Amino acid sequence: MAMKIRLARGGSKKRPFYRIVAADSRMPRDGRFIEKLGTYNPLLPKDSEERVKMNMERIQYWLSEGAQPTDRISRMLEAAGVLEKKERANLKKGLPGKKAQERVEEKAAKAAAAAEAAAAPAPAEEAPVEEAAAEETAES
Incomplete structure (x- = not known):
């Protein structure tokens, strides 16, 4: 039987209250559970101190039996010092969306083109003067 340590929601609409429970992973979120291990408000x-209450002895027991904590519960257990901190990396969360990335690329391309245009006319202006001087010497 695959065991989970997870939250079971209680409370009324827009006033959540959770029980921390050990339950079979196949059972519904608010359905049958094996043991109540604590509360989260x-x-x-x-x-x-009343925000998270956990029975650490029973949580340790269920972890030793192979129960897997959900992500939220594992964060609570890490804060309590029961579990080691996991390395989490959500690398895509901080990136802008596709459209925003395209706009940044277009803006960079325009800036590069403007920089080239600003740098290019100075030598281009000198070139016609040199060509004109070369034409005058050739005509003479």
Whole structure:
């Protein structure tokens, strides 16, 4: 049986309250669970002791039995010092979308073209003067 340590939602509409439970992974989120391991109230301030309450002995037991914590629970356990911090990298989260990247590329291309145009006319202006001087000497 694949066990999970996860959150089961309770509370009324727009007033969430969660139980931390050990449940079979095939059961529904708010459905049957094996054991209640704690509570989580996201409406309380982050520094409140009542925000997250966990029975650490039972959580350790279920982890030793092979229960897998969900991402949110593993973050809570990391904060409590039960689990080691995992290296998380969501590299795509900080990147702009496709359209924004295209706009940046177009803007860079225009800036490069403008820089080339600004640098190119100075030698181009000198070239006709030199050509005119060369034509005058050739005619003489």
